[in-house]
Amino acid sequence: MTNVKSYSEKVLEHFKNPHNYGKMKNPSAIGEVGNIVCGDVMYLYIKVGKNSKQKEIIKDIKFETYGCAAAIATSSVITDLVKGKSIDEALKINKDNVIKSLEGLPPIKIHCSLLAVDALKEAIYNFLVKEKRSIPEELLSVHEKNKKEREFVEDKHSNWVEAEKEKV
Amino acid sequence: MIKASKKIYLDYASTTPTDPKVLGAMLPYFSNKFGNTVSFHKRGADAMEAVENAREVVARFINAKPSEIIFTSSATESNNLALKGIAWANAFKGKHIIISSIEHDCVLNAAGWLKTQGFEITELPVDKKGFVLLKDLKNSIRKDTILVSIIHGNNEIGTIQDIRAIGKICRKNNIYFHTDAAQSFGKIPIDVIKDYIDLLTASSHKIYGPLGAALLYKRSGVPITPLLHGGGHEQNLRSSTVNLPAVIGFAKAVEICSKNKMETEKLTKLRDKLIRGIIKKIPDTKLNGDPKQRLQNNVNITFSFVEGESLLLELNMAGIYVSTGSACSSNSLSPSHVLMALGKNPEDAHGSIRFSLGRPTKESDIDYVLLVLPQIVKRLRKLSPFRKNNRV
Known part of the structure; x- marks a missing residue:
């Protein structure tokens, strides 16, 4: 069980004043993960461009999240971690970086940090596909996993929807 | 912000929160009026008398006889005693139990456990507002149905079932009817006779009484097997030294409800x-x-x-x-x-x-x-x- 004392000050801070939230106009790519059936959905928007040194970086990043305080805080903190990083650097961000930046998460909420990382990877995957670039092996497997999870939950959801229809 | x-x-x-008048009524039973209800001496006899007075107060509140009230420690315990107690004592008659899909977890999980012990559980659906449909109940009754347990006032959505109509159907079919009234007791008038109730769960801490006291009403003649075996308290149905201050507080809380x-x-x-x-x-x-x-x-x-x-x-x-x-x-x-x-x-x-x-x-x-x-x-x-x- 979590309660209001389960969260670190940092989580509460990000929950109260989240960074980089809202929809992005003309993003380079979007990563959509999670499912509303489970109660957590994250959209990460990235804009890729060149910095003053002509290096390709993630210039801007925004999130939209439906979920608990941990889901909102992990979304917010991952935008901080990613902004200004190159694609390669961004791909190195893992759940432990997210958890550490939030000064910890309750064990039951660890999946939220995974979700944020998955959203980022999904956005980068979509960017690479759009740009017709080669996709690292690891990214491909993350994408397949995300896809499978989505299908699994949507399948569950549709079973449920069908069952409801029959009831009426 | x-x-x-x-x-x-x-x-x-x-x-x-515990009503200050309830707390006031309880306090002496922690100190100068403490006692074990089964002791032979005057201190024990006084404790017994106090508990029997409390029993009479709560019994009257739902039109029951004092002997039909079993004091327990929580609504969860009462619900477990009702479901498992009826199941064990009546398994020779049948192994089918009907509950609703919106029961409190303690009823759902007690029923779920009974399933592992060879009982069959039917979960009645509810309509969009949370009502059990009487026709669904009638249709699900079988020859081997021994118990129907339907929550009175739902703890999440507040929907109040027509327990009288449900009770009537059960009585007609010779099936015991239990209702979890943890949320409704003290708020909605309940008459165990007019509502055809065989077993009813009520709790103290939902009505400004202390934690640690609850009851199971069990109509006379309804057989149940106890969960707790021991010194034979509560007519041998719930062994444990009676939680004297909590029971006194529960009765006081009921008394305040009845006047409010x-x-x-x-x-x-x-x-x-x-x-x-x-x-x-x-x-x-x-x-x-x-x-x-x-x-x-x-x-x-x-x-x-x-x-x-x-x-x-x-x-x-x-x-x-x-x-x-x-x-x-x-x-x-x-x-x-x-x-x-x-x-x-x-x-x-x-x-x-x-x-x-x-x-x-x-x-x-x-x-x-x-x-x-x-x-x-x-x-x-x-x-x-x-x-x-x-x-x-």
Whole structure:
């Protein structure tokens, strides 16, 4: 069980004043993960461009999240971690970086940090596909996993929807 | 961000503060009136007398005989005693038990455990407002049905079942009828004879009595097997030294309820003000349960596009203490079983909040909630990808 004392000050801070939230106009790519059936959905928007040194970086990043305080805080903190990083650097961000930046998460909420990382990877995957670039092996497997999870939950959801229809 | 200068508790369905008069009645039983009800000496005899007086008070409240009241430690224990007790004592007659799909976890899980012991459980569906349909009940009764257990006032959505009609059907079919009245006892008049009730669960800490006291009403002649074997207390049905102060407090709380006729009217008015206010001030909100046949203190609202725990945390920061039925836990594909049973979709079930009012609730508390809540929902919806007209 979590309660209001389960969260670190940092989580509460990000929950109260989240960074980089809202929809992005003309993003380079979007990563959509999670499912509303489970109660957590994250959209990460990235804009890729060149910095003053002509290096390709993630210039801007925004999130939209439906979920608990941990889901909102992990979304917010991952935008901080990613902004200004190159694609390669961004791909190195893992759940432990997210958890550490939030000064910890309750064990039951660890999946939220995974979700944020998955959203980022999904956005980068979509960017690479759009740009017709080669996709690292690891990214491909993350994408397949995300896809499978989505299908699994949507399948569950549709079973449920069908069952409801029959009831009426 | 709203500064939390106030503290408003709207979670009385979880637990209530002990009424000072109840506490006053209890205190001597911790000190100069302490005693074990089964002792031979005067101290024990006095304790026994006090418990028997308490038993008479709570029995009268539901038109039962004192001998039909078994004191327990919690509604969970009473519900377990009812289900397992009936199952074990009547297994020779049959192994089929009927419950509803919106029972409290303790009934659901006790029934689930009985399933592992060879009993068959039928879970009756409910309609969109949470009512069990009598035709469903009739259709599910079998020759080997031994017990029907249906919750009286639902703890999440407040829907009140027509227990009299349910009881009548059970009695006609010679099936024992148990109702979990943990939320309704003390709020809605109950008459175990007129309502054809064989077993009923009620709890002390929901009605401004102490924690640690509850009861199971068991009509005379209904056979049950005890959960706790020992010194033979409570007519050999619930061995354990009787929790004297808690039982005394429970009876005092019941006595206060029976004299407090105005409370229903006051709470109903405040409840409806809160419901109307939320629906009017916040778009995309829905009331869960029935607007009329509902517990006088229960408000359960779905806030579309936002998740329940976020709302709870924000409300907590604003000094408003409420609950959600939805469990946001890892790998959880399971929003509240009660809301899902109403045919809600998972997103609506995840975004539902229960406000439960109580004796100390003032109109100004409701006004404060109605002032703060719209801003909170608005902020969280800004973060949500599901807000209206958001898709590209």
